Amino acid sequence: xxVTGPASLSSFSTLFVFLIFANVGVLVTPKSTIExxxxxxxxxALLGYxxxxxxxxxxxxxxxxxxxxxxxxxxxxxxxxxxxENHILPSQLFLKVPITCSCVDGIRKxxxxxxxxxxxxxLSLIADSIYSGLVxxxxxxxxxxxxxxxxxDVGQNLxxxxxxxxxxxxxxxxxxxxxxxxxKPVDTLAGIASKYSTTITDLMNVNAMxxxxxxxxxxxAVPLPACASNFPRYASDYGLxxxxxxxxxxxxxxxxxxxxxxxxxxxxxxxxxxVSCSSMQCRNSNLMLGNVTAQxxxxxxxxxxxxxxxxxxxxxxxxxxxxxxxxxxxIAAISSAYSPTFLGHQRFNICSSTRPTxxxxxxxxxxxxxKYKFASRI
Numbered sequence: 001x002x003v004t005g006p007a008s009l010s011s012f013s014t015l016f017v018f019l020i021f022a023n024v025g026v027l028v029t030p031k032s033t034i035e036x037x038x039x040x041x042x043x044x045a046l047l048g049y050x051x052x053x054x055x056x057x058x059x060x061x062x063x064x065x066x067x068x069x070x071x072x073x074x075x076x077x078x079x080x081x082x083x084x085e086n087h088i089l090p091s092q093l094f095l096k097v098p099i100t101c102s103c104v105d106g107i108r109k110x111x112x113x114x115x116x117x118x119x120x121x122x123l124s125l126i127a128d129s130i131y132s133g134l135v136x137x138x139x140x141x142x143x144x145x146x147x148x149x150x151x152x153d154v155g156q157n158l159x160x161x162x163x164x165x166x167x168x169x170x171x172x173x174x175x176x177x178x179x180x181x182x183x184k185p186v187d188t189l190a191g192i193a194s195k196y197s198t199t200i201t202d203l204m205n206v207n208a209m210x211x212x213x214x215x216x217x218x219x220x221a222v223p224l225p226a227c228a229s230n231f232p233r234y235a236s237d238y239g240l241x242x243x244x245x246x247x248x249x250x251x252x253x254x255x256x257x258x259x260x261x262x263x264x265x266x267x268x269x270x271x272x273x274x275v276s277c278s279s280m281q282c283r284n285s286n287l288m289l290g291n292v293t294a295q296x297x298x299x300x301x302x303x304x305x306x307x308x309x310x311x312x313x314x315x316x317x318x319x320x321x322x323x324x325x326x327x328x329x330x331i332a333a334i335s336s337a338y339s340p341t342f343l344g345h346q347r348f349n350i351c352s353s354t355r356p357t358x359x360x361x362x363x364x365x366x367x368x369x370x371k372y373k374f375a376s377r378i
Contacts, residue, residue: 032219033207035165037103043166044241045101045110046074046224048181050132051093058085063130064097064113064162069253069273074098074246080272096179096246101164111143113160123149126158133182133217134162163219169241171202171223175264177243178206183218196222197244227259227266235310235317242266249273251311254280255289268308282306282320289318 051060057077061068068085072078074096081087089095099110115126123137123146141149143159165178181192189212193200200212206221214220229240237250240257247258250268254277257268269290270280280289287293287306294303302322309317 031215032163033165033221035108035167035221036106037108037166038106039103042100042102043169044177045099045164045166046177046179046243047097047099047134047162047164048179048222049095049097049134050182051089051091051095052129052132053091054088056085057087057089060089060095060097061085063115064099066098069249070098071095073249073256074243076246078272079249096243099162099164101166101178104161108165110162110164111159113162115158115160117152117154117156117158119154121152123152126160131160131162134180134219135160165221167206167221167223169226169228169239171198171206171225175226175228175241176223177226177241179222179224181220181222183214183216183220185216187214187216188212189214192220192222196224198223225264227264229257229266229310231310231317232312235312237311240266251308251316252277252314254278254316255308255311257308266308278315280306280316280318282318285320287320289316 047064049060049064055063057068057071061071064071069079072084078084100112101108101110102112104111115130117126123140127133127135127137127140137149139161140146140158143161146152163180165180167176167178170176179196183192189200189203192214193203202223203209203220204212206223224243224245226241226243229237231238231240240248240250242248242257242259244259244264247256249256249271253273254271255268255274256271257266259266270277270288281287282289282291285304285306287304289306289308292303292305294301296302305321307319307321309319311317
């Protein structure tokens with residue numbers, strides 16, 4: 001009989017960790033963190049998925065009924081790579097799979113995935129191998145009202161309920177996206193915390209754990225630091241949030257957004273897929289989206305950037321804003337680390353706060369591809 005262990009988290013709903021015991025009284029995995037819910041809203045979430053065999057990008061996307069581009073961007077894979085959707089991914093590769101997390105029957109889960117059965121399939125094979133332990137055979141059986149799990153019709157379309165959590169898109173009051181992670185035999189809670197830039201305490205609080213002990217097959221909710229947008233509610237990409245280490249394509253594949261280490265703020269530029277897009281030029285300026293310029297003045301160096309403000313009525317909203325000169329190395333690092341492609345060559349001058357020169361700026365930053373370098377102009 002399942003045993004529940006409730007815990008209360010500030011600003012979050014109560015969590016329940018379901019433990020499944022064998023008849024002999026020995027704990028059997030998996031344990032899974034469940035988020036109760038009472039409304040119809042949804043959020044973006046991630047699944048930690050390990051490939052059971054070599055698969056094309058398009059095959060993995062089809063397995064979860066998602067856009068191949070969203071799979072690529074979630075894993076910071078270059079979408080401009082030729083014929084990337086047919087690129088073969090090796091068996092045992094770990095991927096982050098983006099899904100929509102809904103509120104169904106009072107708990108958070110994803111029910112948008114369908115699987116068409118093949119001649120050799122069993123519920124256990126589908127659950128443990130094809131979906132990498134993210135779901136159990138019992139959950140598939142219950143979701144599809146299967147009375148005899150030993151009999152599956154070839155070509156039968158099965159609902160595959162998948163675990164996810166939202167927690168208001170925050171962790172400790174900071175933007176976050178939650179990854180459903182299946183614990184491996186070699187994993188420790190400390191190792192998982194280190195890998196995903198969080199703490200043991202945070203993982204224990206999020207998952208309502210009484211101790212740091214974990215077992216292979218457990219499914220943990222892991223908060224990933226993210227950068228959130230502040231687009232207006234009427235923008236079609238309102239609420240865009242991007243986990244650190246990934247990027248997102250928005251505005252009808254015209255705009256690419258990401259965030260970087262030490263500065264979890266959204267930074268957007270034209271996407272490499274941009275073909276037929278509305279204007280990306282900032283009003284009253286010759287700057288395009290993602291461009292930065294600097295001008296010397298009596299007060300110092302004024303740095304301006306053309307920023308993204310959302311996708312409204314099929315138009316790309318841009319805004320001219322001022323930024324600190326000291327932020328430019330961070331922006332360059334963000335583009336280098338998290339932007340698989342960078343449009344052309346962008347040159348702009350940045351004033352040095354440590355070695356000012358009269359009438360001109362001290363450094364030139366050159367973005368080329370996903371690289372950047374510093375060229376002194378003393």
